[in-house]
Amino acid sequence: MNKQSYAEIFEKSQQKNEGIFIPFLVAGDPDYDTSLEIAKLLVDNGADALEIGFPFSDPVADGASVQNADIRAFSSGMTVEKCFKFLEELREYTDKPFGLLLYYNLVYKHGIEKFYKRLSNIGVNAVLIADLPPEEAEDAIKAADKYNLEQIFIVSQATSNERLKGITDIVGGFIYIASVMGTTGARTQVEHNTTELIKRIREHTDIPLCVGFGISKPEHVHEVLDAGADGAIVGSALINIIADNLDNKDVMFGEIADYIQIMKEATSSE
Amino acid sequence: MKRDTMKYDGKFGKYGGIFVPELLIPAIEELEEAFYKFKGNEEFVEELNYYLKEFAGRPTGLYYAENLSKELGCKIYLKREDMLHTGAHKINNAIGQGLLAKYMGKTQLIAETGAGQHGIATAVIGAKLGLDVKVFMGSTDVERQKLNVFRMELSGAEVIPVDMGSKTLKDSINEAFRYWISNLDTTHYLIGTTMGPHPYPTMVKYFQSVIGKEAREQIMELEGKLPDTVIACVGGGSNAMGIFSGFVDDEEVELIGVEAGGEGIETLDHGATLTKGTEGILHGSLSIILQNDEGQISETSSVSAGLDYPGVGPEHAYLHSIDRAQYVPINNKEALDGLRLLCETEGIIPALESSHAIAYAVKYAGKEENKGKTIIVNLSGRGDKDMFTVAKELGVEI
Numbered sequence: 001m002n003k004q005s006y007a008e009i010f011e012k013s014q015q016k017n018e019g020i021f022i023p024f025l026v027a028g029d030p031d032y033d034t035s036l037e038i039a040k041l042l043v044d045n046g047a048d049a050l051e052i053g054f055p056f057s058d059p060v061a062d063g064a065s066v067q068n069a070d071i072r073a074f075s076s077g078m079t080v081e082k083c084f085k086f087l088e089e090l091r092e093y094t095d096k097p098f099g100l101l102l103y104y105n106l107v108y109k110h111g112i113e114k115f116y117k118r119l120s121n122i123g124v125n126a127v128l129i130a131d132l133p134p135e136e137a138e139d140a141i142k143a144a145d146k147y148n149l150e151q152i153f154i155v156s157q158a159t160s161n162e163r164l165k166g167i168t169d170i171v172g173g174f175i176y177i178a179s180v181m182g183t184t185g186a187r188t189q190v191e192h193n194t195t196e197l198i199k200r201i202r203e204h205t206d207i208p209l210c211v212g213f214g215i216s217k218p219e220h221v222h223e224v225l226d227a228g229a230d231g232a233i234v235g236s237a238l239i240n241i242i243a244d245n246l247d248n249k250d251v252m253f254g255e256i257a258d259y260i261q262i263m264k265e266a267t268s269s270e
Numbered sequence: 271m272k273r274d275t276m277k278y279d280g281k282f283g284k285y286g287g288i289f290v291p292e293l294l295i296p297a298i299e300e301l302e303e304a305f306y307k308f309k310g311n312e313e314f315v316e317e318l319n320y321y322l323k324e325f326a327g328r329p330t331g332l333y334y335a336e337n338l339s340k341e342l343g344c345k346i347y348l349k350r351e352d353m354l355h356t357g358a359h360k361i362n363n364a365i366g367q368g369l370l371a372k373y374m375g376k377t378q379l380i381a382e383t384g385a386g387q388h389g390i391a392t393a394v395i396g397a398k399l400g401l402d403v404k405v406f407m408g409s410t411d412v413e414r415q416k417l418n419v420f421r422m423e424l425s426g427a428e429v430i431p432v433d434m435g436s437k438t439l440k441d442s443i444n445e446a447f448r449y450w451i452s453n454l455d456t457t458h459y460l461i462g463t464t465m466g467p468h469p470y471p472t473m474v475k476y477f478q479s480v481i482g483k484e485a486r487e488q489i490m491e492l493e494g495k496l497p498d499t500v501i502a503c504v505g506g507g508s509n510a511m512g513i514f515s516g517f518v519d520d521e522e523v524e525l526i527g528v529e530a531g532g533e534g535i536e537t538l539d540h541g542a543t544l545t546k547g548t549e550g551i552l553h554g555s556l557s558i559i560l561q562n563d564e565g566q567i568s569e570t571s572s573v574s575a576g577l578d579y580p581g582v583g584p585e586h587a588y589l590h591s592i593d594r595a596q597y598v599p600i601n602n603k604e605a606l607d608g609l610r611l612l613c614e615t616e617g618i619i620p621a622l623e624s625s626h627a628i629a630y631a632v633k634y635a636g637k638e639e640n641k642g643k644t645i646i647v648n649l650s651g652r653g654d655k656d657m658f659t660v661a662k663e664l665g666v667e668i
Contacts, residue, residue, distance in 0.1 A: 056566065057566040058435070060290075060447040060448060061293075061448075061451070071435075079564055080565070104551045105559075105567070106565040106566075107565075108549070108551055109550055109563075109564060110565065131290055131554075132289060133288060135271050135279070136287055136288065136289060154291070156292055158296040158297075158454070162275055163295070166272070170271055178292070181293060181451065182293075183448045
């Protein structure tokens with residue numbers, strides 16, 4: 001299926017005066033078939049784009065929710081090859097943009113260029129490598145340019161203006177703002193200085209800004225969009241619904257659909 | 271993007287670097303700046319040397335193992351890091367980084383530990399310097415190293431069992447990184463070996479290089495010449511890098527790192543990273559690692575918890591790649607034989623890690639072309655911590 005670009009969906013959402021909502025899930029959590037059904041469910045219930053994680057043995061940037069999702073995926077026999085197949089099947093189903101969030105060793109071991117080429121052939125839009133700072137990313141950026149993928153980078157409160165400038169020069173698609181100084185995971189409130197961070201980054205660039213890490217409630221979505229972000233990313237809160245309903249898929253799917261609708265609604269300014 | 275916010279890129283050839291989440295970058299920048307600032311600071315150096323001497327017990331001897339030498343037909347010298355406070359070379363680095371943390375104004379140290387030696391070293395320096403200490407330890411290791419857990423707790427450290435993954439050293443490192451990301455302002459992550467993102471491999475080598483510096487001076491005094499060969503065990507590689515650093519520029523000195531052969535390198539149960547591994551990124555740097563075809567990190571196995579790690583310091587990967595150092599495996603059984611041999615010939619009980627180096631020295635000395643050579647073995651730690659494991663392996667109940 002042809003794919004929409006991030007630029008297109010950001011433009012459309014601006015016209016509609018609403019924000020972008022991007023859920024994250026780990027491919028293969030809790031198993032291949034269920035996670036593919038979940039991905040389709042996300043798309044059908046209002047997700048504007050998707051962030052897909054490849055399970056990794058040593059996910060240092062992730063909190064317990066994502067770690068456990070990785071473990072469930074491995075237990076059900078998930079592999080990198082199956083992740084590629086997952087992406088292919090997802091692209092057959094939807095034209096919405098989706099990006100990967102994964103760890104560098106999976107890319108490096110595969111061969112950076114070969115990895116990006118395969119993603120490009122499948123129709124993946126973007127790649128974010130959690131443990132690849134921009135200073136080490138030359139090969140990845142080259143491959144992304146060659147195969148028309150967006151290379152996304154994370155910015156946090158601790159990122160200096162000096163680094164921020166460097167990152168805005170090379171980032172593609174959108175800037176992923178980590179709203180907390182910590183690992184991924186649902187939290188009860190958005191850290192108070194997230195608003196200032198969004199404003200600080202906005203001063204440097206017009207690139208779309210999406211906020212993740214700790215976003216779990218509609219109020220959080222309101223808060224970050226009001227501060228000037230263009231979108232919100234939710235991972236652990238969604239993964240927790242999966243984890244809590246492993247023995248009843250109907251309930252799991254129902255809760256996910258409801259949750260995604262509520263979160264998407266929160267991106268409208270009314 | 272060019273690296274203009276830091277002094278160095280931390281590369282050893284192609285290996286090393288900084289592969290960490292963006293959230294950690296400011297902490298890495300802060301640490302690099304502090305390390306280069308204080309290592310040239312007179313007050314810091316004075317205090318470091320004071321603690322190394324009076325708290326840890328340096329210098330350690332370079333001991334001529336006469337009985338063992340006679341038996342093997344070589345001249346074997348043992349660098350006695352086993353004589354240090356807390357029982358291993360780990361204290362050298364713990365003192366250095368502990369002091370650095372204090373100079374940086376941090377109030378808490380965190381550390382990973384497998385066997386517990388680095389955990390104890392961190393716990394005691396934390397107690398001495400008045401810093402809080404949290405030690406992350408795989409729950410499997412907590413169970414099999416109960417005595418060391420108790421020693422850490424006695425020194426006021428909090429031991430946090432890690433229940434994720436293989437529940438051993440690599441998982442305790444993951445968890446320490448996660449904790450650090452969330453507590454950067456107050457906390458220094460005191461990594462125990464020459465792995466991790468820059469500046470750790472360089473910094474840990476710097477604090478361990480006292481081993482090589484002393485050994486070089488001592489052998490020149492005792493023998494009037496450099497040794498033919500230096501042998502040390504390698505897990506992450508800090509004791510080996512420490513002693514190698516004294517001789518790496520002397521091309522005529524052969525450097526040999528001994529890895530955990532576990533149940534045999536033909537099995538999956540070993541930790542022989544440089545012997546069997548491939549290039550990859552783990553825990554912040556590009557090095558040689560044990561992994562599967564898709565880049566998932568392997569679980570390792572060794573009778574010695576300190577060598578039970580699927581990575582190795584990037585500078586070792588570099589020395590291996592340019593053929594400056596050789597890396598060889600010694601299996602569990604050979605290591606146990608090495609331990610017994612040293613006990614019986616010299617009355618010295620080595621740690622299981624160091625027993626790998628002893629065992630390889632025996633093998634090496636057995637080759638005709640090596641007869642009569644002068645060999646320094648880094649005896650990185652003492653075996654007290656391993657007595658339950660050794661007894662079990664030998665079928666003895668204690």
